[in-house]
Amino acid sequence: MKANLESPYLNTAETLEYLRICRKTLYNWIGQGIITAYKIGNTNRFKRTELDDALRPIKPLL
Numbered sequence: 001m002k003a004n005l006e007s008p009y010l011n012t013a014e015t016l017e018y019l020r021i022c023r024k025t026l027y028n029w030i031g032q033g034i035i036t037a038y039k040i041g042n043t044n045r046f047k048r049t050e051l052d053d054a055l056r057p058i059k060p061l062l
Contacts, residue, residue: 009038009045019051029054 010018016026029035035054037044 008048009040010048010051012044012046015046015051018048019055 016023030037035046036050037046
């Protein structure tokens with residue numbers, strides 16, 4: 001399955017593929033507040049822009 005990059009929201013399977021991580025890592029990141037999941041009906045959705053922002057490297061404070 002290819003991640004639908006046209007849509008602003010990705011489902012769980014698309015998010016796993018987009019981030020190239022396993023399901024356990026995704027749910028760990030949700031629990032740690034690194035990624036926000038939006039519950040729509042019975043499924044989780046993830047904003048692609050928020051995924052990009054969450055993975056953007058943080059510059060160290062020196």
